[in-house]
Amino acid sequence: MSLLAVAALAKSFGERRLLSIDALSLSAGEHYVLTGENGSGKSTLLRLLAGIEAADSGVGRFGKRRFDWCPYPDWLRREVIYVHQQPYLFHTSVAENIAYGLRARGVEASQRERLVAAAIAWARLDHLLRTPPQKLSGGERQRVALARAWVLAPKVLLLDEPTANLDAESRQQTIDLLRAFCGQASTAVIACHDRDMIALANMRRLHLVDGQIHQNSGAAP
Numbered sequence: 001m002s003l004l005a006v007a008a009l010a011k012s013f014g015e016r017r018l019l020s021i022d023a024l025s026l027s028a029g030e031h032y033v034l035t036g037e038n039g040s041g042k043s044t045l046l047r048l049l050a051g052i053e054a055a056d057s058g059v060g061r062f063g064k065r066r067f068d069w070c071p072y073p074d075w076l077r078r079e080v081i082y083v084h085q086q087p088y089l090f091h092t093s094v095a096e097n098i099a100y101g102l103r104a105r106g107v108e109a110s111q112r113e114r115l116v117a118a119a120i121a122w123a124r125l126d127h128l129l130r131t132p133p134q135k136l137s138g139g140e141r142q143r144v145a146l147a148r149a150w151v152l153a154p155k156v157l158l159l160d161e162p163t164a165n166l167d168a169e170s171r172q173q174t175i176d177l178l179r180a181f182c183g184q185a186s187t188a189v190i191a192c193h194d195r196d197m198i199a200l201a202n203m204r205r206l207h208l209v210d211g212q213i214h215q216n217s218g219a220a221p
Contacts, residue, residue, distance in 0.1 A: 002025045002026070002027055002028075002061070003026055003027060003028040003062070003063065003155060003156065003185075003186070003187050004025075004026045004049075004060065004061070004062050004080075004155075004156055004187070005023070005024070005025045005026070005060060005061040006021060006023065006024040006025075006049070006058060006059075006060050006069070007022065007023050007024075007058070007059050007060070008021075008022065008057055008058055008059060009021040009024070009048065009055055009057070009058035009060075009069060010055060010056045010057045010058065011041070011044060011048060011053070011055055011056055012056055017211060018041045018044060018211055019041050019044060019045060019048070019211045019212075020211045020212060021045075021058075021211070021212060021213050022212065023213075024206075024213050024215065025215070026156065026187045026189065027187060028155075028184060028185050028186060028187055029182070029183070029184040029185070029186075029187070030182075030187050030202075030204050031178075031179075031182060031187070031188050031190070031200075031202065031203050031204065032187070032188065032189045032190065032203070032204045032205070032206050033189075033190050033191075033192060033197060033198050033200075033203050033204070033205055033206065034046070034189055034190065034191040034192070034206045034207075034208060035191075035192070035193070035198065035205070035206070035207050035208070036191075036207060036208035036209060037209070040208045040209060040211075041208055041211065042160070042191040042208055043085075043160050043191060045191075045208065046082055046158040046159075046160055046189065046191055047082065048069075049080060049082075049156070049158055049189070050077075050080050050081070050082035050158055051072035051073075051076065051077055051080065052082060054070065054071070054072070055069050055070055055072075056070070057069065057070060058070065062076060062079065062155075078105075078152075079154060079155040079156060080154060080155070080156040080158065081149045081152055081154035081156070081157055081158065082158045082159075082160070083145050083146065083149050083157070083158065083159045083160065083162065084145075084160055085160045085161040085162070085164055086141075087141055087142065087144075087145035087148075089133035089134070089136070089141055089144060089145070090133065091132065091133060091134055092133065093129070093132075093133065094120070094125055094128050094129050094131065094133060094136075094144055095116055095120065095129060097133055097144055097148055098116050098119050098120065098144065098147050098148045098151055099112055099116045099151075100148060101148060101149075101151065101152045102115060102116070102151060102152070105152075115151050116151060118151070119147040119148070119150055119151040120147065122147065122150060122177075122180075123143045123144070123146060123147035123150070123177060124143075124173075125140075125143060125144065125147060128140055128144075137170065138165055138166055138170065139166045139167065139169070139170020139171070139173060139174060140170070142162055142163075142166065142170070142174050143173065143174065143177060146162075146174070146177050146178070146181070149181075150181060153186075154186065155185065155186045155187070156186065156187055156188075156189070157181055157182060157186065157187070157188040157189070158188075158189050158191075159178070159188065159189070159190045159191065159192075160191050161191060161192050161193070161194075162174055162178065162190060162192065163175065163192065163194045163197060164192070164193075164194075171194075171196075175196070175197060175200070178190065178197075179200065189206070
């Protein structure tokens with residue numbers, strides 16, 4: 001079942017047309033890996049899907065709800081979460097970083113505390129609660145960022161090179177969390193060059209070339 005569908009999505013920088021996507025469909029319960037050469041527009045596409053960057057044109061459908069992509073609808077921002085390759089963490093605490101989105105959404109303190117505790121357990125971050133965020137390793141920061149996204153229960157998770165520059169152990173921990181992130185009602189798109197990530201079982205393949213998406217209906221080889 002298609003969860004998020006996009007048509008006629010375009011983005012230019014000056015006279016250069018970077019993206020011109022006729023159609024893209026993301027199904028609930030699926031994980032997608034987005035590949036393409038450096039500079040092909042993978043990060044830009046994720047940012048357009050998340051509403052962080054403005055598209056030149058486009059229409060979409062989320063579930064049964066249709067919308068124009070320009071301007072990006074505010075209600076969709078609650079359903080789509082983007083995680084940067086180098087996520088920013090506030091210099092507060094691990095728990096406060098995870099709670100940030102919940103606080104912004106006005107979640108009451110008792111529920112916020114319960115949800116943050118669940119996210120900490122899910123990402124196995126208990127041993128890092130007393131560590132200042134600025135002293136965390138790259139892999140630890142990525143796990144905090146994933147917990148911060150997970151706690152908001154997004155329907156669409158967008159990740160930009162989540163395993164880049166991580167050591168082997170941190171990389172595997174991140175991959176394990178990504179595999180556990182989405183359920184049958186949600187989906188994830190992971191932009192990466194990581195061959196192990198691309199080769200994961202049941203990973204669907206999206207390939208970006210010349211501004212267009214080539215969508216493989218089967219799992220990535």
